[in-house]
Amino acid sequence: MRVLVLGGSWFVGRVLVERAVGQGLDVTVFNRGRSPVDLPTGVRRVVGDRESPSDLVALAKEGPWDAAIDVSGSVPAVVARSAKILAPAVGHYTFVSTISAYRDWPHAAVDEGSALWDGDPGLDPGTRRWDPDTYGPLKVGCEIACGNAFGSDRLLVLRPHVVLGPYEYVGRLQWWLDRVRRGGRILVPAPDRGIQPVDVRDLSDFLLERVRDGDAGVYNVAPNNDEATFGDMLTACADVVGPADKRVRFVWADEDWLVEQGVTQWTELPLWRNAAAPWSMSAERARAAGLRCRPIAETVADTWAWLHSGGRPVDHERFGEHGIAPDREQELIRRWLTEHPQS
Structure with a gap:
């Protein structure tokens, strides 16, 4: 072909x-x-x-x-x-x-x-x-x-939906991996919110399968939103980065509070958006046609392995817009823990 x-x-x-x-x-x-x-x-x-x-x-x-x-x-x-x-x-x-x-x-x-x-x-x-x-x-x-x-x-x-995996150039998952690698207290939102990023290899395999069959029409491509949470993704980041010089502590802050503090959604804390349905895409049609999605932990591990072996994304204007400044992150953590000492 x-x-x-x-x-x-x-x-x-x-x-x-x-x-x-x-x-x-x-x-x-x-x-x-x-x-x-x-x-x-x-x-x-x-x-x-x-x-x-x-x-x-x-x-x-x-x-x-x-x-x-x-x-x-x-x-x-x-x-x-x-x-x-x-x-x-x-x-x-x-x-x-x-x-x-x-x-x-x-x-x-x-x-x-x-x-x-x-x-x-x-x-x-x-x-x-x-x-x-x-x-x-x-x-x-x-x-x-x-x-x-x-x-x-x-x-x-x-x-x-959002596509992650090796060679990603936007820098969302890479930023979280690097942030976990640096250790310390890490500001994170919505640990229990389901997420639906699709691995680039699963997207590619599904696409090629449909092309070989001469299929036509429209397919949404994403995992189910009950297969992984934001917390699962970050736990996977901590697991693959391995022992760090600094202890990692995730500080889970309320989403509405983060909005009140002016945290820029989707970029300062990559992949986070405080909306009613950011991760509510139905891909039932694609699954019926054979879409198979690997666990988020595998995507995280393979992305880290690629980066750790010298992989580097191509230069892109969007890469630099992702991630929160260290001083701002720590000030927000201090403020959140002061207002919510039991967190």
Whole structure:
């Protein structure tokens, strides 16, 4: 089976390519070739910029492919042009979207039938900088653009929840691992809140399985939210980091209190959001189709092993925004324990 991957150097794309090669697929990668990544043996790289129509036309001449997988699209106008030019050379198209496509997330539970943001398939906002307020609507526009080019019978859309694991470049799990490694008193929220991060390898395997079957439609991709808690994730971090010079003490603070103190949700304390349903994505359809998700402890352990062996995420603008400053963290802990001495 011949597969074209748009992207293939960063995180999901990189792991997807490795898994595809491991499963015996004939893989071509199309990207700008700027990331210093060694592709697996046998992978063909076509260097080009998807924002260049001439590069896309040249790429299409390298086909045909049984399937194309778009892990890098985020600008609707660019995705629309890519999909239109590639459609005659591609049998099946997969677009990797996001839970942020749902208008009511994280304030209400979502499934594949939940309302989406309005999306414009022809939109190009001009900037390429990450913006959490426009990310969801832009991804919806990309989904619509792919549908216009391939139709419902040739298009697979995956909407994963947070994706973690080796090669993650956003830095959320890496920050918690490093924070536990430093030891001492650690400010943490909501130990009993269920969480649903999906391991990048499980996402990739499910995607490739659906592609091989020529499946179409939409799948949410996430574990059940009763399989692990925030506390389980942090306990796993402590377990894999091992003996530390400083004793680790998790200080669990009330979520509403943290909001009152102005703690920035999702970034200062990565993966935490004080909302009604940040981890309430239904992925029953994907599970019925064969999705299997490994325990969070395995994801944590493998991410630590990758980092500990010299792994380094690619540079990305979002990495630096995650994590709370040490002085601010300790001041908040002091304040919380003063107000709640039994904690």
